Amino acid sequence: MTQAKQPDTTKQRFSLPYKVKIEPRLDTPTWLPTAVSVGAVVLGLVFGAIALRLAGQRNPFGAFASIAGVLFGSLGGISDVLVQATPLILVGLACSVAFSMKLWNIGAEGQFFIGAFAASAIVLTPILPPETPGIIFIPVMMIAGILGGALWGLVAGYLKAKFNVNEIITTLMMNYIAIEWNNFFIFGVWSEGGFQMSPRFPRTAWLPRLADYAKQVRGFGGLTLHLGLLFGPIAAVIVWFILYRSKWGYEIRLAGDNPKAARYAGVDIARNTVLVMMLSGALSGLAGMAQITGVVRRLQGAISPGYGFTGIIIAWLSKLNPLVVVIVSVFFGALLLAGREMGRSDISMLIQGIILFALIASDFLLRNQVRIVRTHDARASEEA
Amino acid sequence: MNWTIILHAGIASGTVLLFATIGEVFTERSGILNLGLEGMMLIGAMSAYSIAINVGSPWLGLLVAMLTAGLLSLVHGFVTIHLHADQVVSGLSLTFLGTGLSLVFGEGLSKAGAVSLLPSFTIPGLSAIPFLGDILFTNQNIMVYVGYLLAPAAWYYINHTRPGLPLRAVGEYPAAADTMGVSVYRVRYLYTFVGGVLSGLAGATISLAISPGWFSHMTTSGQGWIAVGLTIFAQWNPLRAAGGAYAFGALRRLILDLQAPTTLLFWDNPFYYNPYWGFFLKMIPYAFTIVVLVIGSREATRKRLGAPAALGTPYVRGERGV
Numbered sequence: 001m002t003q004a005k006q007p008d009t010t011k012q013r014f015s016l017p018y019k020v021k022i023e024p025r026l027d028t029p030t031w032l033p034t035a036v037s038v039g040a041v042v043l044g045l046v047f048g049a050i051a052l053r054l055a056g057q058r059n060p061f062g063a064f065a066s067i068a069g070v071l072f073g074s075l076g077g078i079s080d081v082l083v084q085a086t087p088l089i090l091v092g093l094a095c096s097v098a099f100s101m102k103l104w105n106i107g108a109e110g111q112f113f114i115g116a117f118a119a120s121a122i123v124l125t126p127i128l129p130p131e132t133p134g135i136i137f138i139p140v141m142m143i144a145g146i147l148g149g150a151l152w153g154l155v156a157g158y159l160k161a162k163f164n165v166n167e168i169i170t171t172l173m174m175n176y177i178a179i180e181w182n183n184f185f186i187f188g189v190w191s192e193g194g195f196q197m198s199p200r201f202p203r204t205a206w207l208p209r210l211a212d213y214a215k216q217v218r219g220f221g222g223l224t225l226h227l228g229l230l231f232g233p234i235a236a237v238i239v240w241f242i243l244y245r246s247k248w249g250y251e252i253r254l255a256g257d258n259p260k261a262a263r264y265a266g267v268d269i270a271r272n273t274v275l276v277m278m279l280s281g282a283l284s285g286l287a288g289m290a291q292i293t294g295v296v297r298r299l300q301g302a303i304s305p306g307y308g309f310t311g312i313i314i315a316w317l318s319k320l321n322p323l324v325v326v327i328v329s330v331f332f333g334a335l336l337l338a339g340r341e342m343g344r345s346d347i348s349m350l351i352q353g354i355i356l357f358a359l360i361a362s363d364f365l366l367r368n369q370v371r372i373v374r375t376h377d378a379r380a381s382e383e384a
Numbered sequence: 385m386n387w388t389i390i391l392h393a394g395i396a397s398g399t400v401l402l403f404a405t406i407g408e409v410f411t412e413r414s415g416i417l418n419l420g421l422e423g424m425m426l427i428g429a430m431s432a433y434s435i436a437i438n439v440g441s442p443w444l445g446l447l448v449a450m451l452t453a454g455l456l457s458l459v460h461g462f463v464t465i466h467l468h469a470d471q472v473v474s475g476l477s478l479t480f481l482g483t484g485l486s487l488v489f490g491e492g493l494s495k496a497g498a499v500s501l502l503p504s505f506t507i508p509g510l511s512a513i514p515f516l517g518d519i520l521f522t523n524q525n526i527m528v529y530v531g532y533l534l535a536p537a538a539w540y541y542i543n544h545t546r547p548g549l550p551l552r553a554v555g556e557y558p559a560a561a562d563t564m565g566v567s568v569y570r571v572r573y574l575y576t577f578v579g580g581v582l583s584g585l586a587g588a589t590i591s592l593a594i595s596p597g598w599f600s601h602m603t604t605s606g607q608g609w610i611a612v613g614l615t616i617f618a619q620w621n622p623l624r625a626a627g628g629a630y631a632f633g634a635l636r637r638l639i640l641d642l643q644a645p646t647t648l649l650f651w652d653n654p655f656y657y658n659p660y661w662g663f664f665l666k667m668i669p670y671a672f673t674i675v676v677l678v679i680g681s682r683e684a685t686r687k688r689l690g691a692p693a694a695l696g697t698p699y700v701r702g703e704r705g706v
Contacts (some may be wrong), residue, residue, distance in 0.1 A: 105453055153685050166613075169613040169673065207655045353481030357459065357477040360467075361467050
């Protein structure tokens with residue numbers, strides 16, 4: 001009977017005095033996106049550490065710290081990190097370009113392999129004789145790598161433009177095809193003495209390393225950093241200019257944001273689809289070329305620990321900004337290297353997955369304001 | 385080459401794709417695109433094999449595989465349904481997450497010892513059917529038989545039952561479904577979970593039945609992505625999905641067998657005399673996926689068929705959209 005007199009009390013007994021209130025943000029504070037990105041990275045590392053602990057690693061945070069100390073504490077460590085960052089910058093740019101037009105190129109890995117193959121073909125076919133001077137060798141190999149990657153991107157771009165075939169799946173399938181294609185040459189045509197690798201390239205086809213100048217500059221000894229590092233920042237500036245300062249880049253971004261409006265404005269979507277996929281492939285192909293001539297110096301199977309896939313995360317973490325890609329790539333270079341130091345590259349894959357998840361989930365925080373309010377306040381504001 | 389053996393093994397290997405593809409059909413029919421199949425299949429394969437080794441029961445392994453993959457799919461569900469995140473990127477992160485998790489926790493599994501697998505048996509009576517009986521009903525794994533039942537059941541469920549109606553409605557026109565009192569979020573969570581469970585089943589079918597063992601990321605070797613492609617080819621129809629999956633299974637098996645004979649169609653078999661040409665054979669399933677997609681996409685344009693209209697778009701009540 002008493003309850004019938006006060007029907008509200010039953011309702012209130014079960015509800016908390018506080019309530020989560022979500023409302024769309026009208027404007028986003030400038031510091032928030034950066035804070036959220038950093039938060040995502042931290043979350044990735046924490047969850048990665050938990051997974052490592054569950055999988056048997058004693059002191060994962062200690063391991064992270066000591067590895068970070070090694071990587072950033074010495075010239076050699078920094079050089080190694082930058083060597084890892086070199087291909088990452090380029091594939092990160094490749095993904096940024098494609099994603100700007102909402103083209104999901106997840107085939108950077110395959111384009112990377114074909115770029116490496118095409119560059120190797122110049123040396124191994126041989127298209128240029130081994131005594132060719134480096135000043136000719138290197139540019140020709142760069143062009144080959146760029147063309148190879150662009151060709152691989154073209155396939156998916158053409159199928160998308162012509163038949164509206166989902167580019168996610170075509171680019172992914174092209175990855176597998178690229179790896180088998182390379183295997184055919186590594187195991188068969190160019191195999192050196194039955195090993196699963198090609199012969200070493202002649203010296204003139206190597207990108208110069210810092211260590212090559214150890215005689216002139218003391219302290220360069222043993223540093224593996226190679227000329228390819230310069231490709232990334234230069235490409236980043238060019239891509240930034242294309243995307244944000246050119247008419248073509250405006251078309252790309254418009255087609256990505258609002259394809260209907262772009263079509264009304266006279267943007268040729270089909271043509272841009274093909275061109276953007278080619279540009280994206282070209283950047284990945286160049287990454288493959290840089291890796292093969294700067295680090296491996298021969299064609300072999302294990303030339304990428306999944307650079308192409310890391311490129312996706314780098315692009316997303318950089319909010320598709322080419323200049324930010326350069327910085328973010330250095331962090332991921334360290335992450336990949338840390339995985340290798342610990343003897344398990346799988347953990348860097350896991351951390352990357354968590355970072356990407358945290359990142360897209362936190363986009364919600366950028367778009368919406370989450371407030372915890374007292375219930376009667378909430379009701380009052382609803383009534384108002 | 386023995387065609388009976390090829391088709392027999394092809395059906396078995398196609399069963400994996402069948403589970404994954406039908407799961408994705410359910411998920412996409414509710415308007416959620418889940419590209420994380422590869423990751424969910426891997427975690428299914430890993431947890432099934434791990435349980436079978438450590439506990440000794442393949443059935444428990446199967447159950448755990450379905451649960452772990454289902455849980456993983458709910459992460460995708462939460463991020464895309466409640467937080468309205470981009471479904472493509474979320475699916476990609478799910479692939480990374482699933483692959484990473486299964487590699488970390490699957491380390492050392494491949495060296496584990498003998499394990500009891502899911503049983504294979506012959507169905508008396510049906511196996512006596514000439515030719516087909518030998519292929520379909522003789523000494524097949526129990527999961528293969530489950531596959532025979534699942535495809536028509538899924539088709540019937542989606543097209544001809546009461547709960548199939550809100551599923552389709554939510555995928556085509558969520559606002560209308562919402563007006564009719566259907567909880568869009570609940571339906572989408574449910575079928576995202578169903579898709580996850582079925583891809584976990586697919587993974588467990590690999591590691592406990594079709595090609596037993598844990599071979600890290602090579603366990604699935606891209607089959608999750610092929611299943612995503614098959615879903616498009618199947619035009620979101622479970623029966624077409626089954627046809628595509630079995631055809632792919634047979635193709636995969638045929639490729640393995642092409643390298644064995646010394647003559648092929650009265651000619652010297654180039655794949656026997658040049659073993660390296662085998663790498664081109666290995667490309668075929670991936671190249672074929674692209675071909676199948678082109679066919680599917682052209683057909684969709686011609687017949688004006690298409691994906692569920694709301695596929696890939698988050699539903700926000702009160703906002704304009706599909």
